[in-house]
Amino acid sequence: EAGVAQSPRYKIIEKRQSVAFWCNPISGHATLYWYQQILGQGPKLLIQFQNNGVVDDSQLPKDRFSAERLKGVDSTLKIQPAKLEDSAVYLCASSFGAGGTTDTQYFGPGTRLTVL
Amino acid sequence: EDKVVQSPLSLVVHEGDTVTLNCSYEVTNFRSLLWYKQEKKAPTFLFMLTSSGIEKKSGRLSSILDKKELFSILNITATQTGDSAVYLCAPGGSNYKLTFGKGTLLTVNP
Numbered sequence: 764e765a766g767v768a769q770s771p772r773y774k775i776i777e778k779r780q781s782v783a784f785w786c787n788p789i790s791g792h793a794t795l796y797w798y799q800q801i802l803g804q805g806p807k808l809l810i811q812f813q814n815n816g817v818v819d820d821s822q823l824p825k826d827r828f829s830a831e832r833l834k835g836v837d838s839t840l841k842i843q844p845a846k847l848e849d850s851a852v853y854l855c856a857s858s859f860g861a862g863g864t865t866d867t868q869y870f871g872p873g874t875r876l877t878v879l
Numbered sequence: 880e881d882k883v884v885q886s887p888l889s890l891v892v893h894e895g896d897t898v899t900l901n902c903s904y905e906v907t908n909f910r911s912l913l914w915y916k917q918e919k920k921a922p923t924f925l926f927m928l929t930s931s932g933i934e935k936k937s938g939r940l941s942s943i944l945d946k947k948e949l950f951s952i953l954n955i956t957a958t959q960t961g962d963s964a965v966y967l968c969a970p971g972g973s974n975y976k977l978t979f980g981k982g983t984l985l986t987v988n989p
Contacts, residue, residue, distance in 0.1 A: 803981065805981050819976055870921035870923070
């Protein structure tokens with residue numbers, strides 16, 4: 764079974780530039796998550812989708828971050844404009860359902876963003 | 880605000896040692912607690928715990944949850960160099976939203 768796919772794996776940009784990350788979840792997984800992991804910290808949830816609807820985006824900095832999952836499968840996370848503090852690894856995860864005792868989140872390899 | 884505290888933050892042991900990693904939490908509408916192992920890439924799933932006092936085991940790793948005292952431990956026996964990683968604890972609350980701790984960096988020396 765293929766895992767969660769993410770691209771690009773690495774990205775270096777200058778501050779105030781824009782950047783986009785792509786995620787393709789495990790086939791059949793209805794729920795998709797974007798996390799931000801700053802060096803030395805645990806992942807922090809940015810946004811959770813169930814199919815193409817947003818379940819939780821309470822920690823998404825909406826003035827500069829946006830995300831979509833138009834067809835309920837793959838998803839794009841965008842940052843515009845980027846700030847130095849956005850340097851982090853952006854992890855995508857997916858799970859089968861909306862939650863439950865067997866609803867484990869599986870993570871992709873992440874995109875390491877460096878903002879100069 | 881949900882809180883997760885993992886201890887110790889880092890630990891250095893020799894191969895063959897046994898280690899215990901701790902996780903205490905305060906999460907609204909607690910549903911489950913997950914442990915992940917993170918090497919230099921994505922976190923990989925280890926355990927999901929939902930009931931107090933029931934130990935989950937996988938090889939040399941085991942974990943248990945105490946919902947009354949709001950903590951969990953992860954034990955690794957007979958450690959190997961391949962166990963070197965960051966171990967993340969993540970309790971799940973409303974909508975099974977996971978709140979991750981900072982992790983415990985385990986280094987196993989030969």
